[in-house]
Amino acid sequence: MLKTAICDLFGIRHPVIQGGMAHLGTVELVSAVSNAGALGIIGAGHYEPDWVRQQIRLTRKQTRQPFGVNIQLASPFAREVIEMVLEEKVAIVATGAGNPVPYIPRFKQAGMLVMPVVASVDLARRLEEAGADAIVAEGTESAGHIGDTTTMALVPQVVDSVRIPVVAAGGIADGRGLVAALALGAQGAQIGTRFACSQESVAHPRYKQKILEADDRSTVVSGQATGFPLRSLKNSLTEQYIELEKAGVTREELEMFGRGRMYLGLIDGDIDDGSLLSGQIAGLIKEIKPVRVIIEEIINEAETILAGLNNLRTGASDG
Numbered sequence: 001m002l003k004t005a006i007c008d009l010f011g012i013r014h015p016v017i018q019g020g021m022a023h024l025g026t027v028e029l030v031s032a033v034s035n036a037g038a039l040g041i042i043g044a045g046h047y048e049p050d051w052v053r054q055q056i057r058l059t060r061k062q063t064r065q066p067f068g069v070n071i072q073l074a075s076p077f078a079r080e081v082i083e084m085v086l087e088e089k090v091a092i093v094a095t096g097a098g099n100p101v102p103y104i105p106r107f108k109q110a111g112m113l114v115m116p117v118v119a120s121v122d123l124a125r126r127l128e129e130a131g132a133d134a135i136v137a138e139g140t141e142s143a144g145h146i147g148d149t150t151t152m153a154l155v156p157q158v159v160d161s162v163r164i165p166v167v168a169a170g171g172i173a174d175g176r177g178l179v180a181a182l183a184l185g186a187q188g189a190q191i192g193t194r195f196a197c198s199q200e201s202v203a204h205p206r207y208k209q210k211i212l213e214a215d216d217r218s219t220v221v222s223g224q225a226t227g228f229p230l231r232s233l234k235n236s237l238t239e240q241y242i243e244l245e246k247a248g249v250t251r252e253e254l255e256m257f258g259r260g261r262m263y264l265g266l267i268d269g270d271i272d273d274g275s276l277l278s279g280q281i282a283g284l285i286k287e288i289k290p291v292r293v294i295i296e297e298i299i300n301e302a303e304t305i306l307a308g309l310n311n312l313r314t315g316a317s318d319g
């Protein structure tokens, strides 16, 4: 059995984390992931605190295993959601799209485990100092809001810069990715796109079908002009959005144009005019599977690869 510091820290069987996903990190996916021995994370996205509270309470009914909540710091409700997770005594808090340093002391006083998502060594260091318990180093291959550095380059640099456990994110969808993350010094893998395209994900079937049809070059980064670059599948929306950016329209106009597009794409299934968040690894995903099968396959494949690598070292494969 693969066991790492992340398994001990969070009390989980497998060193796999389902990244918090706006609209898709709901009770259905989160409880399935946690019940399968990995860590499920609710995505607060830009939802109001009451919606997130309901997801927490529903998830508690569906699983007795640990799970977390991802707080989008760019959300207009971020502060209220922070108060609510403190009230609800959520065990594990992940944060994305911003700097959570000011909030960490309160989470720690409440006895919570804090795992921010970062795209740079500098922020990882500052968060360790502020009291984070683990760090997700997320490479530019990832779905959603991203930084510039690749997973391959970012993870070992973050690992060398902090003492707390590091989780690799971005471009991981199978056992090969998990082993690569471990080889880079990470204690586990955070996975988004693969779980977004699972049976339990509440994403619209047309979104899942687009992921199945994607290849290695199907995603594009938009939003460079707003300072919040976003990776998603190429479609009519990304084409128009990037045209507007090139034309130099204001940040406000871009925000207006982009408003509501994630729900439209992920939940309503408008594959042309909605935002279809996806990582570059989408091209590897060829089947919609139940979460339990996805996790079992990742772990079994990782163990087979590790055994094979060991044979390579000892020359045992030569007979």
Ligand SMILES: Cc1cc2nc3c(=O)[nH]c(=O)nc-3n(C[C@H](O)[C@H](O)[C@H](O)COP(=O)(O)O)c2cc1C
Pocket: 018, 019, 020, 021, 022, 024, 043, 044, 045, 070, 072, 095, 096, 097, 117, 138, 141, 142, 143, 144, 145, 169, 170, 171, 172, 173, 190, 191, 192, 193, 194, 196, 266, 277, 278, 279, 280, 281
């Ligand atoms: C549909 C979708 C929504 C996401 N929403 C969030 C979010 O709200 N907050 C966050 O920190 N990350 C978000 N992510 C990123 C994931 O948590 C994860 O870190 C990322 O997908 C990992 O890269 P991968 O897709 O290559 O596995 C989202 C990803 C997807 C696919």
